[in-house]
Amino acid sequence: MSPDLVIRGGRLACGTAAVKADCLTDCLVKDGRILDVVPHDPDRTYECESVEATGLVLLPSLIDAHAHLREPGQEYKEDIASGLAAAAAGGFGHVMCMANTRPVNDDASITRDMLDIARRSHPHGPRLHPIGALSKGLRAEELAPMADMAQAGCIAFSNDGLPVASAEFFRRAVEYAATFERIVIDHCEEPTMAPAAGMNEGVVSATLGLKGQPWVAEAAQVARDVLLAEYLNLPIHIAHVSCKASVELIAFAKGRGAPVTAETCPHYLLLTEEACLGYSTRAKVNPPLRTQEDVEAMRLAVEGGVIDIIATDHAPHAEHEKEVEFDLAPCGISGLDTALSLVMSLTPGQILSEARVVEAMCHAPGRIFGIPVNRFAPGDPADVVLYDPHHRWVASRETMRSKSLNTPWLGRTIMGRVTAHFMAGRRIV
Amino acid sequence: MSNDTAPWPHKDLLDTDQLSLADVKRIFDTAVSFQEINERPVKKVPTLRGKSVILFFAEASTRTKTSFDVAGKRLSADTFSLASSGSSLSKGESLKDTALTLQAMAPDAIVLRHRYSGSSRFLAERLECSVINAGDGWHAHPTQALLDAFTLTQEWGSVAGKAVCILGDIAHSRVARSNVDLLTRLGATVRLCAPKTLLPMGVSTWPVEIHHNVTEAVRDANAVMCLRLQLERMQAGLLPDLREYARTFGLSPRHLERAAPNVRVLHPGPMNRGVEIDSTLADSMNSLVLDQVASGVAVRMALLFLYLTRKEAAQ
Ligand SMILES: [Zn+2]
Numbered sequence: 001m002s003p004d005l006v007i008r009g010g011r012l013a014c015g016t017a018a019v020k021a022d023c024l025t026d027c028l029v030k031d032g033r034i035l036d037v038v039p040h041d042p043d044r045t046y047e048c049e050s051v052e053a054t055g056l057v058l059l060p061s062l063i064d065a066h067a068h069l070r071e072p073g074q075e076y077k078e079d080i081a082s083g084l085a086a087a088a089a090g091g092f093g094h095v096m097c098m099a100n101t102r103p104v105n106d107d108a109s110i111t112r113d114m115l116d117i118a119r120r121s122h123p124h125g126p127r128l129h130p131i132g133a134l135s136k137g138l139r140a141e142e143l144a145p146m147a148d149m150a151q152a153g154c155i156a157f158s159n160d161g162l163p164v165a166s167a168e169f170f171r172r173a174v175e176y177a178a179t180f181e182r183i184v185i186d187h188c189e190e191p192t193m194a195p196a197a198g199m200n201e202g203v204v205s206a207t208l209g210l211k212g213q214p215w216v217a218e219a220a221q222v223a224r225d226v227l228l229a230e231y232l233n234l235p236i237h238i239a240h241v242s243c244k245a246s247v248e249l250i251a252f253a254k255g256r257g258a259p260v261t262a263e264t265c266p267h268y269l270l271l272t273e274e275a276c277l278g279y280s281t282r283a284k285v286n287p288p289l290r291t292q293e294d295v296e297a298m299r300l301a302v303e304g305g306v307i308d309i310i311a312t313d314h315a316p317h318a319e320h321e322k323e324v325e326f327d328l329a330p331c332g333i334s335g336l337d338t339a340l341s342l343v344m345s346l347t348p349g350q351i352l353s354e355a356r357v358v359e360a361m362c363h364a365p366g367r368i369f370g371i372p373v374n375r376f377a378p379g380d381p382a383d384v385v386l387y388d389p390h391h392r393w394v395a396s397r398e399t400m401r402s403k404s405l406n407t408p409w410l411g412r413t414i415m416g417r418v419t420a421h422f423m424a425g426r427r428i429v
Numbered sequence: 430m431s432n433d434t435a436p437w438p439h440k441d442l443l444d445t446d447q448l449s450l451a452d453v454k455r456i457f458d459t460a461v462s463f464q465e466i467n468e469r470p471v472k473k474v475p476t477l478r479g480k481s482v483i484l485f486f487a488e489a490s491t492r493t494k495t496s497f498d499v500a501g502k503r504l505s506a507d508t509f510s511l512a513s514s515g516s517s518l519s520k521g522e523s524l525k526d527t528a529l530t531l532q533a534m535a536p537d538a539i540v541l542r543h544r545y546s547g548s549s550r551f552l553a554e555r556l557e558c559s560v561i562n563a564g565d566g567w568h569a570h571p572t573q574a575l576l577d578a579f580t581l582t583q584e585w586g587s588v589a590g591k592a593v594c595i596l597g598d599i600a601h602s603r604v605a606r607s608n609v610d611l612l613t614r615l616g617a618t619v620r621l622c623a624p625k626t627l628l629p630m631g632v633s634t635w636p637v638e639i640h641h642n643v644t645e646a647v648r649d650a651n652a653v654m655c656l657r658l659q660l661e662r663m664q665a666g667l668l669p670d671l672r673e674y675a676r677t678f679g680l681s682p683r684h685l686e687r688a689a690p691n692v693r694v695l696h697p698g699p700m701n702r703g704v705e706i707d708s709t710l711a712d713s714m715n716s717l718v719l720d721q722v723a724s725g726v727a728v729r730m731a732l733l734f735l736y737l738t739r740k741e742a743a744q
Contacts, residue, residue: 206631209546209568209603214630279547323525325545327566 003028003035005425006046007384010053012037014355016376021355027058029382032424037376051420053386059358060374061093061126061383061423062340063365065263066160066185066239066311068332069095069128071117072110073102078316078403080114080128081121086314086336086402088428091385091418093126094371095336099133100161106133106144108152115153125383125423129155129371134173134184138162141169143176150180155369158185160239163221165191171228178234183261183368185237186225188246189287193217198284198331200273202291208279210326215294218287219245226253229260237368238262240313242287244297251306261368263309266342267333267408268298275408281322281329282408285315299351308364310357312339316404334407337400341416342409344389382425391417437739441553441560442732444569445611453611457579459731460724466503467726477506480737483531485511486542486563492698493563493572496722497540500729506737509536524548528555537737541565546603559736567601573697574607576728578615580721581652584693589616592689594646596680597656597705598627604656604697609637622646624678626667643677647684652693652717655680655706671704681707685715693717 007027015021016037024040069083078086080097087095097114099105105114111130118128132154136142138161146157157177164170164186174184189195194213199205201212222238226249229236241247241264253260267285272292275283283289301307315332322329343361346352352360366373374380393399395409421429437455439447448456466474482501486494494510501508511531524543528551531539538559541549546566553560564570581588593612599605599621612619613636621628622640632639640646647653662668685692694706694715702708711718 201630203631203634206629206635207606209566209606211567212630279550320523320525324523325543325551326547327545 001030001035003030003046003048005029005049005051005382007051007053007058007386009040009042010056010058010386012376013057013059014358019376025058027376027384029425032382032426034374034376034378034380034382036378051386055388055390056419057354057387057389058376059091059385059387060362060376061385061421062091062361063094063096063369063371063373064092064312064314064336064339065096065309065365065369067095067097067314067336068100068316069097070316071101071114076403077318080117082401082403083314083316083336084118084122084126084128086400087126088122088421089401089418090336090338091340091387091421092336093383093421093423094129095126096129096131096155096369098131098158098160100138104133104138105130106136106138108145108148111149111152111154124426125428129153129369131156131158131160131185133157134159134164134177135169140164140166143173146177146182147180150182154182156183156185156237158187158239160185160187163187163189163191167224167228170225171232174228174232174234174236183235183237185239186221187239188218188221188225189213190217190220196286196331198286198288198326198329199276200288200290202273204273204276208276208326213288215243215245215290218243219249222246222249226250226258226260229253230256230258233259235259235261240265240268240287240311241298241307242268243290243294247297247301247306251301254306261308262306263311264298264302264307265311265313266335266339269295269302269310269346270342271295271408276326279326280408281324281326282333282406282410284326284329284331285313285333286331299346302360303352303356308360308368310339310343310360311365312336314402316402317406318404322406332406334400334402334404337402338395338407338409338414340387340418341414344387344416382422384422385418386420387416388419389416391419393417437735439736440739441549442571442736443550443553443560443562445571445574445607450614453575453578453615456575456728456731456735457582459734460579460727463730463734464727466730467723472503473505474503475505476734477501477504477737480506480537482506482508482733482737483511483534483536483539484508485531485539488542488544488564490542490564492722493542496725497563497729500726501733503726504730504733506733524551525555528552532556532558538733559739561732561736564603566603567606568603569607570603571607572725572729572732573604574611575732576721576725577608577654577695577697578611579728580695580717580724581693583720583724584717585651587616588612591651592618592620592649593652593654594620594622594650595654595656596622596643596646596678598658598662599623599632599656600627600629601659601662602656608654609635613637620646620650622678624668627662643680643684644687647680647692648687650688650692652695653680653685653688654695655700657697657699658701658705675704679703679705679707680710682710685710695721697721
C-alpha cells in the first residue's frame with residue numbers, strides 16, 4: 001500500500017513502539033490515517049505529495065480540555081469560527097468548550113447548534129466538543145438534562161465559572177453524569193471566600209491595595225471534591241489548578257486510589273502574582289496567578305503526572321473590557337494561540353520533557369474524555385502538528401487568530417510556533 | 430540640599446514611593462515657604478495664574494477636596510470640580526472615556542479621588558497633564574502621607590528615630606500604606622496595631638512592627654495615628670460591634686500614659702469620636718488634628734506648584 005502524503009524528516013516529540021522519540025522520521029499517511037512512521041532516509045523518494053519537515057518537531061494534534069468560545073451570546077469576544085481558527089493555529093485539533101455562554105449550554109438544542117456551527121465553519125477540523133452545564137442556567141438548583149445533552153454531543157459536564165457551593169448538589173450531579181458515562185469538571189473555588197477577586201491574596205495584593213483571593217479558597221473545594229470522588233468511586237476532573245496545596249491534595253487522593261484527574265494552564269506554569277503589578281488587567285485571571293512556590297509546585301506536578309492535563313482556559317475578552325480599573329476588569333487570558341509555544345518554552349531546560357507535553361496536551365485528555373488521538377501508530381488518525389522551535393514571533397493582532405488579545409504575552413516575543421497542522425491528512429494550517 | 434531650580438522630575442503623583450527623599454525635602458521646603466501666605470491678610474499670590482486644575486472626586490470627600498481647592502485658589506489657579514454623581518461616570522461611562530473627555534478640556538492637572546485601587550495610575554498612563562492621586566481605593570493617599578510627615582517634621586524637626594503607631598483598619602487604608610512607606614524611609618519606626626481581620630495578608634513583609642494590643646503598641650511611641658473605622662466592616666464580618674472595637678482598639682487617655690512624653694495624636698479625619706479615638710483626646714493638647722488640616726493646604730500648594738510648573742522650570 002503506498003502513501004498519499006509523506007511528512008519528511010521531522011523529529012518525533014514522543015516515541016512510538018516502532019520509532020524512538022527524537023528520531024528523524026518520515027511519516028506516511030494514507031486515506032487520512034497514519035500508514036507508517038519510518039526512520040528518515042534523505043535518499044528515499046516517494047511517489048506522492050511530500051511535506052518537508054526538516055528541523056521541525058512532529059506532534060499529534062492537541063486537545064484543549066478547557067476553552068470558552070463565547071458563542072452563543074458574546075460573539076464580539078470570540079465565536080466558534082474564530083475560536084477554532086485560533087485552535088488550529090495553536091496546534092489544537094479538538095476543543096472542549098465550556099457551557100457559560102448566553103444562553104447557557106444547558107439544553108440539547110444549544111449543544112446541537114454549537115456543533116452545527118463548528119462543522120459548517122471548520123468542516124475538516126478542529127473538532128468542537130461542547131461541555132454541558134451541570135445545572136440549568138448554571139444556578140446549581142436543578143440538574144441539567146444530561147442524558148439528552150450527552151446524546152447530542154456533550155463530552156462532559158461543568159458549571160465552570162460558577163463554583164457549585166452545595167456539596168450535596170455537586171455529589172448528585174457527579175452521580176447523575178456518571179450514569180451516562182460522563183465526567184464532571186469542577187471549577188474549585190469556595191465561593192464565600194472573595195469570589196472572582198482575580199488576584200492572589202498576599203504580598204502583592206497588599207501592596208496594590210486590591211482584594212485578593214486566598215489559595216485556601218481553591219484548596220478547600222479541591223479537598224471536598226477529591227474526597228467525594230473517593231467516596232463515590234466516580235471520576236471527577238479538577239479544572240485549572242493554580243496552587244501547591246491543591247496539588248498536594250490531588251496527590252493524596254490519587255495515592256488513596258480516588259479516580260481524580262486534574263488540569264492546569266500555561267499561565268500557572270509561567271507567571272506569578274507579580275504579573276499583576278501596575279494593575280495589569282491582562283494578568284487578571286480566575287483562579288489568580290499565585291507565588292513562585294506555587295509555580296514550582298505546578299511544574300513538578302505536571303512533570304510527575306499529579307496534574308494530568310495542560311488546558312488553556314482560553315477566556316477571550318474584548319480590549320475595552322480589559323482597559324478598565326483592575327477591580328472592574330473581567331477575569332481571563334486568551335490562550336489558544338499561545339499555549340503550545342508557552343508550554344514548549346519549558347522543555348529546553350527539561351522542566352518538562354516534550355513527551356510529557358504531548359501526554360499532558362493530547363494523550364491524557366484523549367484518554368480521560370474518550371477522544372481518539374494520534375500516537376503515530378499505523379491506523380491512527382493522521383492529525384499532525386509541525387512545530388518549529390526556533391521560529392520567533394510576537395503575539396499581536398497580526399499573529400493571533402483569536403478575536404481577543406487579552407494575554408499578558410501581548411507584544412512579547414515568543415519562541416517556537418506551529419508552522420503546519422494536518423487533520424486526517426488534510427492541511428488545516 | 431534640594432535644588433530649587435531644577436525641573437521637577439515627575440509628571441504625576443501616584444504614591445509616595447515615587448518620591449526620593451530629596452523630592453520630599455523639596456516639597457517640605459516649598460510648603461514652608463507657602464505657609465507664610467496662609468497667614469497673610471490677603472491669602473493669594475499670582476504664582477499659578479492661568480493654570481487650571483480639575484478636582485475629580487468620584488468618591489465623596491469634603492476635607493481633601495476643599496484642601497486642594499483652597500491650595501489651588503491661593504496660588505491663583507482656576508479649579509474646577511467634578512463629582513461622580515452628575516458626571517457621566519454615574520451613567521456608566523468608562524474611566525477611559527472620562528479620561529479622554531477630561532483631556533480634551535486641556536487642564537494642567539487632575540486631582541483624582543476614586544474608589545478603585547490603581548485608578549490614578551490608569552489616568553496618568555492616558556493623560557498628558559499631571560495626575561495627582563487624592564486617594565485610590567485601598568491603595569495610596571500620598572498627599573495625606575506627605576502632610577502627616579510634614580506636620581510631624583514641623584513638630585520635631587525630623588521624624589528620624591521616632592516611633593509612630595498607626596492604629597485601626599490597616600487592611601483597607603490607603604492612608605496607612607502611604608504613611609508606612611514615607612515614614613519608614615524618613616527614618617521613623619512604624620508600628621501597626623489592629624485585629625488580625627483588619628491587617629492585610631502580606632503585612633508581614635512590610636518594614637513595620639505588628640501589634641494587637643494598643644497598650645503595647647503605643648508604649649514609648651512619639652506619635653499615634655488613628656484611622657477612621659468604616660462602619661461597613663461590621664457587615665463584612667470583620668468586627669463584631671462598635672462597642673467592642675472602641676474598648677479594644679480605640680485610643681483612650683489611659684493608653685497615652687505609657688507613651689513617650691509629649692506624644693502627638695493624629696487623625697486623617699473625619700473622626701468617629703468615641704470609636705477609634707476618645708473625644709477628649711481629639712481636642713487635647715496632644716492633638717495635631719487641626720495642624721494636619723493647616724499643613725494639608727501648605728503641602729498641597731507645594732505639590733500644585735511643583736507639578737504645574739515642571740515644564741517652565743525645564744525651559
Ligand atoms: Zn473556571
